Amino acid sequence: MKNRIGLVVGCLLIMVWCLLPVAWIISLSFKSQTAITNGSPGFFPADGEGAGWSNYRDVLDNDQFLLAIRNSIGISLIATVLSVVVATLAAYAIARLEFRGKKAVLTIALAIAMFPVVSLVGPLFDMWRAVGLYDTWPGLIIPYMSFTLPLAIWTLSAFFREIPWEMEQAAQVDGATSWQAFRKVIVPLAAPGVFTAAILTFFFAWNDFVFGISLTSTESARPIPASLSFFVGSDPFNRPASLLAAGAVIATIPIVVIVLIFQRKIVAGLTSGAVKG
Amino acid sequence: MTAPVKPVKGRPAVSDRARAETRLGQKLVAPAIVLMLLVTAFPMLRALYLSTFDYALTAPDERDFVGISNYLTALTDPLFWQTTGVTVLYMVVTVAVELVIGFAFAMVMHRVIFARGVIRTSILIPYGIITVVSGFAWQFAFSFQNGFVNGWLPFVGDDFNWFGQTGSAVVAIMVSEIWKTTPFMSLLLLAGLAQVSEDMIEAAKVDGATWTQRLTKVILPNMRAAIMVAVLFRALDAYRIFDNIFVMTAGAVKTESISFLTYRQTIEQFQLGMGSALSVLLFLSVLVVAFAIVKLFRVDLAQARQES
Numbered sequence: 001m002k003n004r005i006g007l008v009v010g011c012l013l014i015m016v017w018c019l020l021p022v023a024w025i026i027s028l029s030f031k032s033q034t035a036i037t038n039g040s041p042g043f044f045p046a047d048g049e050g051a052g053w054s055n056y057r058d059v060l061d062n063d064q065f066l067l068a069i070r071n072s073i074g075i076s077l078i079a080t081v082l083s084v085v086v087a088t089l090a091a092y093a094i095a096r097l098e099f100r101g102k103k104a105v106l107t108i109a110l111a112i113a114m115f116p117v118v119s120l121v122g123p124l125f126d127m128w129r130a131v132g133l134y135d136t137w138p139g140l141i142i143p144y145m146s147f148t149l150p151l152a153i154w155t156l157s158a159f160f161r162e163i164p165w166e167m168e169q170a171a172q173v174d175g176a177t178s179w180q181a182f183r184k185v186i187v188p189l190a191a192p193g194v195f196t197a198a199i200l201t202f203f204f205a206w207n208d209f210v211f212g213i214s215l216t217s218t219e220s221a222r223p224i225p226a227s228l229s230f231f232v233g234s235d236p237f238n239r240p241a242s243l244l245a246a247g248a249v250i251a252t253i254p255i256v257v258i259v260l261i262f263q264r265k266i267v268a269g270l271t272s273g274a275v276k277g
Numbered sequence: 278m279t280a281p282v283k284p285v286k287g288r289p290a291v292s293d294r295a296r297a298e299t300r301l302g303q304k305l306v307a308p309a310i311v312l313m314l315l316v317t318a319f320p321m322l323r324a325l326y327l328s329t330f331d332y333a334l335t336a337p338d339e340r341d342f343v344g345i346s347n348y349l350t351a352l353t354d355p356l357f358w359q360t361t362g363v364t365v366l367y368m369v370v371t372v373a374v375e376l377v378i379g380f381a382f383a384m385v386m387h388r389v390i391f392a393r394g395v396i397r398t399s400i401l402i403p404y405g406i407i408t409v410v411s412g413f414a415w416q417f418a419f420s421f422q423n424g425f426v427n428g429w430l431p432f433v434g435d436d437f438n439w440f441g442q443t444g445s446a447v448v449a450i451m452v453s454e455i456w457k458t459t460p461f462m463s464l465l466l467l468a469g470l471a472q473v474s475e476d477m478i479e480a481a482k483v484d485g486a487t488w489t490q491r492l493t494k495v496i497l498p499n500m501r502a503a504i505m506v507a508v509l510f511r512a513l514d515a516y517r518i519f520d521n522i523f524v525m526t527a528g529a530v531k532t533e534s535i536s537f538l539t540y541r542q543t544i545e546q547f548q549l550g551m552g553s554a555l556s557v558l559l560f561l562s563v564l565v566v567a568f569a570i571v572k573l574f575r576v577d578l579a580q581a582r583q584e585s
Contacts, residue, residue, distance in 0.1 A: 003388075010385035011396055017382075018399040021456060022406070024425070025414040031423075090309040098295070099302025105310060112313050114513045116563045118536040119556035122543035123320035123327065126334075146316035149309050207407050209520040210536075214544045225409040229524055241417050248410040255405035263398045270461070271468035 022252075029055050029245035055246035065247055067219040068227030072251075075137055075223060076205035079144035084198045087149055088190075091156030096165060109150035117147070121214040128215055135216045140223065143211050148201040155200060155269045159193030196269035199262055206255060224251045321560065328554035334547035347554035356538065357555075361562065363447065364534040368515040368566070371454045372508060378455070379462030379507070386463065387470045404460040412524035415453035416440075443531045450532055453521045458514065462507050469503020470496070505574040509567065516566055535559050 030052060059065050094102060124143065125134070133139035163186065171181035212226035219227075228247055231240075259266065328347050332340045351357045386396055403411065418424045419439040427435050439445045473496050481491045497504070519536040526532045528541065539559050543552025 007385060007389055010381070011389055011392060014382055014385060014396055015399050017378075017456070018402050018460070021411065021414040021418065022402060024418055025410070028414075028417055028423070086308045086312060090306040093302040093305035097298050097302040097305075099299040101303060101306070105306050108310065108313060112317050113510075114563060114567055115317055116517045116536060116556075116559045118517065118519060118539045119324065119560045120317060120320045121540060122549055122552040122556050123323040124316070125544060126327070126549055127320065127323065142312070143316050146312045149313055153309060203405055209407075209409055209523070210540070213523075214540065225407050225520070228407075228413070229409055241420075241423055244413055245417070248407075248413055252406055252410055255407070256402060259398060259401045259405050263394065263401055266401055267397055267464055270464050 025245050025248055028242055029249050031055075031242045031245075033240060033242050055242045056250070058243055059246045059250060064219055064227060064231070065224075065250075068222055068224045069251070071137070071219075071221055072206060072223040072225075073254075075140050075144065075221070076202055078137070079141045079148065079205045080198050080201045082141070083145040083148045083152055083201050084194060086145070087152035087156055087197060088194055090149075090153050091160050094153070094157040095160035095163075105153075109153050112147065113150040115147075117210045121210060124211075125214055135218055135221050137221055139215050140208075140211055140221060143215070144205045144208060147208075148204045151204065152197040152201050155197045156193055159196070159269075160190065163189045192265065193269075196262075196265045199258060199266055200269050202258070203255065321557075324553040324556045324560075326553075327549055328551075328557055330550040332548075332550035334549055340550075343550070347551050348558070351551070351554055351558060357535075357558075359531060360533050360535045360538045363532065364516060364518065364536070366447065367451060367454065367518050367534060368512055371451050371458070371515050372512050374451075374455050375459045375462045375511060376504075376508065379459050380466050382459065382463035383466035383470055386467050400460045400463065402460075403457050404464075406457065408457060408520035409524050411453055411457045412521035415449060415456065415521070416525040419449045419452075440526055440530065446526050446530050446532045450518075450521055450525055453525065454515065454518060457521075458511060462511055465503060465507040465510070466500070469500040469507070472503070473499045501574070505570075508574070509570050512570055513563060513567060516563055535562065 032054075090105065093099065094105065120143070128134040128139050133142070165186070167185050167189075168178075168181045171185050172178055176184065207225065208223070209225045209229070212223040213229065216222040216226065222230075224247075228244060228251065231244060231247065329342060329344055330340050331343045331347070382400065386393075386400070389396060419426050421427055421436050421438050426439070427433055427437055437445075439449045477495055477499070478491055481495050486494065517536050518534045519540065522528060522532055522534055522537050528537050533541075535555075536559065539552060539555040542548045542555055546552075
């Protein structure tokens with residue numbers, strides 16, 4: 001009985017921990033700018049001029065913000081698809097084949113996962129300007145791909161190892177061509193793993209900040225985290241907190257939707273990639 | 278009906294087959310390797326090269342070879358050591374706090390039967406939220422103008438400015454970092470906990486071991502590999518801390534991390550030579566941290582990954 005109460009309290013604590021700041025930024029997004037500058041340290045939104053949905057309306061009327069959302073969605077999706085395709089090839093080879101240099105691949109991936117991103121920003125900034133990739137979509141997609149590959153390769157190869165590959169041979173013995181065997185037997189088994197890797201890759205790309213602020217200079221490629229941080233509004237010395245909060249909430253919605261739908265897969269992917277490897 | 282057993286991949290010349298397999302394997306991993314090296318190894322070598330020049334992007338024609346003088350300047354500058362010190366402080370405190378809170382969360386999640394989905398969904402939300410957004414949320418929460426923290430904490434005044442001095446600003450930044458990344462830590466620890474055999478815990482219980490004894494003698498030693506992986510990943514991640522500092526203080530009141538200093542030199546001040554030297558130093562210090570952690574836990578990483 002005592003144990004049970006402890007668990008309930010623990011669960012409540014976890015929920016408060018996870019959701020309090022989220023509730024706070026949502027509450028902030030419904031407050032009016034004047035209420036905030038006047039100093040109203042309340043948690044819940046108060047009435048007043050500009051309270052309610054008006055912050056959202058202002059944010060959605062803002063071209064800068066809309067372009068950033070478009071950039072983020074486009075860049076993250078493309079980087080995710082490409083990275084998962086490349087990682088699937090590599091992970092298949094690692095899980096399935098014996099070849100020289102296999103250890104080296106895993107070591108390189110591990111080293112890159114630990115790499116300090118900021119170290120590369122200077123040289124990339126210089127290189128991208130020289131080859132014309134600065135402030136373009138590919139200029140961000142390439143770094144995102146290479147930095148999401150390690151996680152995708154681990155997750156996928158951990159996943160592929162669990163697949164009973166003998167089934168493929170069994171199908172071949174029963175008369176299927178090797179392509180048919182692969183497509184009908186292995187692909188359906190591998191699909192959930194590929195999907196998990198895709199979600200984690202998307203999270204990474206959506207969350208990136210360092211590349212986003214350093215390798216872009218205009219709205220043509222700047223993703224949403226960078227755009228939010230440069231958003232100053234009418235008074236450059238006082239950040240428009242409630243507007244920013246509304247923008248932040250909008251930028252968070254895709255992630256929350258993904259989490260709500262795929263939570264089980266995400267947990268499996270995170271832990272198998274990092275612990276079981 | 279018996280399907281004819283095709284002599285698929287020829288019986289003779291095993292070495293031929295092995296060679297073909299090697300070739301296929303290398304072909305399949307090649308794109309991944311090329312991409313990863315293109316964005317890391319090549320720029321890193323270029324950083325090494327650029328770091329030997331006095332090279333500012335604002336005056337590209339006045340690029341002078343200066344040898345190791347950028348490194349000497351950086352290493353003798355108190356600012357470099359101060360940012361390194363702050364970075365180590367961020368790393369040590371956040372990882373230590375996260376290890377404790379993350380473990381507590383993992384224990385709860387491991388035992389809980391009801392509402393499992395709800396708990397797991399909520400714990401993924403901080404993990405999924407953009408670091409910049411969590412930085413903003415906490416910056417506004419700590420703000421004396423529009424935040425609630427001062428109102429909720431009895432021991433600080435209503436107009437206490439958290440971002441006015443180093444100590445409290447560092448605390449605020451750490452809180453945002455800890456909030457955002459504890460879920461990752463606790464999920465890794467949860468996976469480790471799941472691998473500790475229940476039988477062993479039960480056996481210890483039957484033998485009369487107290488809760489503390491079971492924790493320190495049975496559970497923790499069996500999770501060593503998982504704990505090490507979690508600490509290593511989080512520590513290296515924390516050492517690169519950048520986003521929340523950028524948003525919350527922009528490096529003011531000595532909250533700047535080594536990543537931030539590097540960024541500021543390279544991108545904001547266009548000092549590519551000096552920035553590259555700092556990049557190399559940052560990279561080397563990450564290696565030192567990784568090496569120290571692996572040594573400290575005395576676990577072979579490759580082995581840990583396979584066994585656990």
